[in-house]
Amino acid sequence: xxxxxxxxxxxxxxxxxxxxxxxxxxxxxxxxxxxxxxxxxxxxxxxxxxxxxxxxxxxxxxxxxxxxxxxxxxxxxxxxxxxxxxxxxxxxxxxxxxxxxxxxxxxxxxxxxxxxxxxxxxxxxxxxxxxxxxxxxxxxxxxxxxxxxxxxxxxxxxxxxxxxxxxxxxxxxxxxxxxxxxxxxxxxxxxxxxxxxxxxxxxxxxxxxxxxxxxxxxxxxxxxxxxxxxxxxxxxxxxxxxxxxxxxxxxxxxxxxxxxxxxxxxxxxxxxxxxxxxxxxxxxxxxxxxxxxxxxxxxxxxxxxxxxxxxxxxxxxxxxxxxxxxxxxxxxxxxxxxxxxxxxx
Numbered sequence: 643x644x645x646x647x648x649x650x651x652x653x654x655x656x657x658x659x660x661x662x663x664x665x666x667x668x669x670x671x672x673x674x675x676x677x678x679x680x681x682x683x684x685x686x687x688x689x690x691x692x693x694x695x696x697x698x699x700x701x702x703x704x705x706x707x708x709x710x711x712x713x714x715x716x717x718x719x720x721x722x723x724x725x726x727x728x729x730x731x732x733x734x735x736x737x738x739x740x741x742x743x744x745x746x747x748x749x750x751x752x753x754x755x756x757x758x759x760x761x762x763x764x765x766x767x768x769x770x771x772x773x774x775x776x777x778x779x780x781x782x783x784x785x786x787x788x789x790x791x792x793x794x795x796x797x798x799x800x801x802x803x804x805x806x807x808x809x810x811x812x813x814x815x816x817x818x819x820x821x822x823x824x825x826x827x828x829x830x831x832x833x834x835x836x837x838x839x840x841x842x843x844x845x846x847x848x849x850x851x852x853x854x855x856x857x858x859x860x861x862x863x864x865x866x867x868x869x870x871x872x873x874x875x876x877x878x879x880x881x882x883x884x885x886x887x888x889x890x891x892x893x894x895x896x897x898x899x900x901x902x903x904x905x906x907x908x909x910x911x912x913x914x915x916x917x918x919x920x921x922x923x924x925x926x927x928x929x930x931x932x933x934x935x936x937x938x939x940x941x942x943x944x945x946x947x948x949x950x951x952x953x954x955x956x957x958x959x960x961x962x963x964x965x966x967x968x969x970x971x972x973x974x975x976x977x978x979x980x981x982x983x984x985x986x987x
Contacts, residue, residue: 680977681889681890681893681977681978681980681981682886682887682889682890682893683890683893684890685714685715685887685890685891685894686887686890688716689714689715689716689887689888689890689891690715690716690717690718690891691715691716691717691718691738691739691882691888691891691892691895692718692720692736692737692738692739693717693718693719693720693737693738693739693740693895694719694720694722694728694731694737694739694740694741694742695719695720695721695722695741696721696722696723696724696741697723697844697922698721698917698921699741699917700719700741700899701719702916702917702921703902703903703906703913703917704717704898704899704902706912706913706916706917707901707902707905707906707909708905709898709899709901709902709905710898712898713891713894713895713898714890714891714894715888715891715894715895717895720736720737722740723823723824723825724794724796724797724823724824724825725742725743725745725746725749725796725797725798725824726746726749726794726795726796726797726823726824727823728740728742728746729746729749729750729753729755729757729796732750732755732757732879733755735879735881737879738878738879738882738888738891738892739760739876739877739878739879739882739892739895740876740877740878741874741875741876742798742874742875742877743769743797743798743799743873743874743875744798744801744870744873744875744951744954745795745796745797745798745799745800745801745954745958746796746797746798746875746877747759747875747877747951747973748951748954748955748958748964748968748970748973749795749796749964750877750973751968751972751973752964752965752966752968755880756879756880756881757877757878757879757880758877758878758880758883758973758974758975759875759876759877759944759947759973759974759975760876760877760878760883760892760896760944760975760978761875761876761896761899761900761941761944761978761981761982762873762874762875762876762941762942762944762947763873763874763875763903763939763940763941764871764872764873764939764940764941764942765871765872765873765936765937765938765939765940766871766937766938767871767872767935767936767937768802768866768869768870768871768872769798769802769842769871769872769873769874770798770799770802770840770841770842770846771840771841771846771860771861771866772806772838772839772840772841772860772861773831773838773839773840773841773846773849773850773858773859773860774837774838774858774859774860774861775831775834775836775837775838775839775858776834776853776856776857776858776859777834777856777857778837778859779859780837780838780859780861781862782810782861782862782865783806783807783809783810783812783861783865784810784811784812786806786807786810786812786816786817786838787810787812787816787817788816788817788818789817789818789837789838790817790818790820790835790836790837790838791803791817791818791819791820791836791837791838791839792820792822792827792830792831792836792838792839792840793819793820793821793822794821794822794823794824794827794840795821795963797824798842798873799824799827799840799842800958800963801870801954801957801958802840802869802870803819803840804957804958804961804963805868805869805870805957806869808957809868809869814961814962820835820836822836827839827840827841827845828841828845828848828849831849832849832852832853838861843932844918844922844924844928844929844932846860847924847928847931847932848922848924848928851924851925851928870954871937872936872937876895876896876899877973878892878975883975893978893981896978896981896982896985897981897984897985900941900982900985900986901985903939903941907939910930910933911930913933914926914929914930914932914933915929917929918932918933941982941985941986942982943979943982943983944974944975944976944978944979944982945974945976945979947974948970948971948974951970951973951974952969952970952971954970955967955968955970
């Protein structure tokens, strides 16, 4: 059946725990029914994919690493900032594939959209940091009480903020959440419209550098212990995955995306210069600091991500941001585990 989860469980438990084995069989059968048996590998000539990009990061990575030239399909990149805008493009049928954080797949499922996760990249460090508005002193998560915090539902910043509040023993009622689009968060903290803002790179480093003389600061690094680590998902249109040509092209993209990311780790100086210096106009030292702060990168099998993703689903549900508790396992196309395993060996 091409189901890594079933084979691994079967080898591990044999028939000594039939209930677990039957559960694995049921999961595999559900995947086959939902997506068909196995993934096509041949990409016909003329196949095209529309891929969402953010901050020009994905396209730059693929091109500079040399993996773009190896792709079997013709790729068109479209620039977005934030998961909600990407979700709308999926709904409109304008996208086949996108890189996002952990929250957009949850929002897509809550909205009834079929956009399964096909690959994941994790890091040992958080993707976001909390920038503090000029003139304000915040030394701990407990100091978030009563503060205006930028909040972008449907993006990775949503569970990041919720997790920070939970870790501090606070709830949404203890702070003032200011709903913003991801694109507006950097300007909001610069203008003092919010007290605290979750910022990803390069916006975080750029904010601290540009506003250092005005007293801009950040939450101390020690306060990030226990907060979610960086997580990027590749997720794909369900319609594209039902199309044999596009499904094969997405499979091919996953392989080269993993290879490109490995290249960026092994060639960090070239990556820093190509993206952070040339594209994002940061100083080389800042780009080097960003890369160093990313920690260890890995590409886990999707089956191992179901549990952590369910925890995020529950966190968002308990905060009242989605109407019902969802089953995170339905956000993943586990057929890609074989592709990921082969690409990471």
